Amino acid sequence: MMDKLIIGVDIGGTTIKMALIQESGEIVEKWVITTNTKSNGIHIIPDIAAAIKNKIRERSIDSSSILGIGVGAPGPVNMQTGILYTAVNIGWEKPVALREELQALTDLPVVIENDANVAALGEMWKGAGDGARDVICVTLGTGVGGGVIVNGDIAHGIKGAAGEIGHITAVPVNGYYCNCGKYGCLETVASATGVIRLATDELSRNAEPSVLREILSQQGRLTAKAIFEAAQKGDKVAVKVVDNLTFYLGLSLANLGSALNPEKIVIGGGVSHAGDTLLKPLRAKFKEYAFPTVAESTTIEVATLGNDAGVIGAAWLIKYKH
Known part of the structure; x- marks a missing residue:
């Protein structure tokens, strides 16, 4: 039986890195979109959702085989509420309901975390943390x-x-x-x-x-x-x-x-x-x-x-x- 897929998203000040990843942690494909910080970053979440939908369509993936979307965001987050408090470098000066908005746009489960924390988790799981x-x-x-x-x-x-x-x-x-x-x-x-x-x-x-x-x-x-x-x-x-x-x-x-x-x-x-x-x-x-x-x-x-x-x-x- 084939691994289910996970979508990993890493929001940066210049680009947003994305990847289709097997449940085992191996990358299937990765791609990048530009971070549009105009108008206090209101386009960022819709841009992420559109890029994910395009990839699912392009590869003819059944959405039932996707476990969800994990997101690393550049600021302090509340994992329980799914709220990012601030991310000034991408224009988010007020709290953003990142999880709720991305779930609504993609119909997929979303978990968010601070970007430095997700990098640490990545290294622990598949990198130097071994x-x-x-x-x-x-x-x-x-x-x-x-x-x-x-x-x-x-x-x-x-x-x-x-x-x-x-x-x-x-x-x-x-x-x-x-x-x-x-x-x-x-x-x-x-x-x-x-x-x-x-x-x-x-x-x-x-x-x-x-x-x-x-x-x-x-x-x-x-x-x-x-x-x-x-x-x-x-x-x-x-x-x-x-x-x-x-x-x-x-x-x-x-x-x-x-x-x-x-x-x-x-x-x-x-x-x-x-x-x-x-x-x-x-x-x-x-x-x-x-x-x-x-x-x-x-x-x-x-x-x-x-x-x-x-x-x-x-x-x-x-x-x-x-």
Whole structure:
């Protein structure tokens, strides 16, 4: 008997990723539509519904073989009511009845969850988490996102804000301003933009010759990729920048680890592409600051699913939460 199908949806600020996924978690087909944020995002839910209906029609799928639609949305959600509180980056400034509206338009069951949480669930189920039931996922991209899985399920907290790892205070004194309104959040020093900020500051106070200075004068800007490549080649300024970054990140993860003792901490997002240049010093800092039992029993791995983590985690919601 053929697997039933699940539709996974991952709503992003620029694109909405979608996939037809087998019950076993294998992707059958994936596709992308543009996120239309005009008019406070009123077109987003109808666009998702239309794209799903088109795909069902195109592949002549009987709707009875579809278990439902799992959705990762960029903001805090209430899984019980199916309401997304806000998602300012896509124009939703007020609460949106995402589950109810999408169900009405598709006649299929819908489960919604925060996008960072679904990425964590995807990695737990089919990625670097490798089936571990206690996992912390951290996404180091433009910002820093996170999801905390305890005993095989996402920790939500009272208002859906559990796992906001990017907003742990990593620099308690003289920290950079964060978009959340606080100063010194982990996101300000461990995101791609944070790494660039650390490098710019290091160049202003460190007179040593550096390839980063040359890149900055020639191109007018630095990238996280260039900083890690320079560190890999032994550039002293770049090495110091990575040392600072892994200090903040390692200390934050060690404190989380000491509270939760996960089996795995999974690092994803663009910054994770630095591989061992990031992981080696990060693991050393984690070991230094974590409670000894945690330092021995928790491993730090790089995420393996890339952009598919969200849609796969969204499918997990339908399989296990519907």
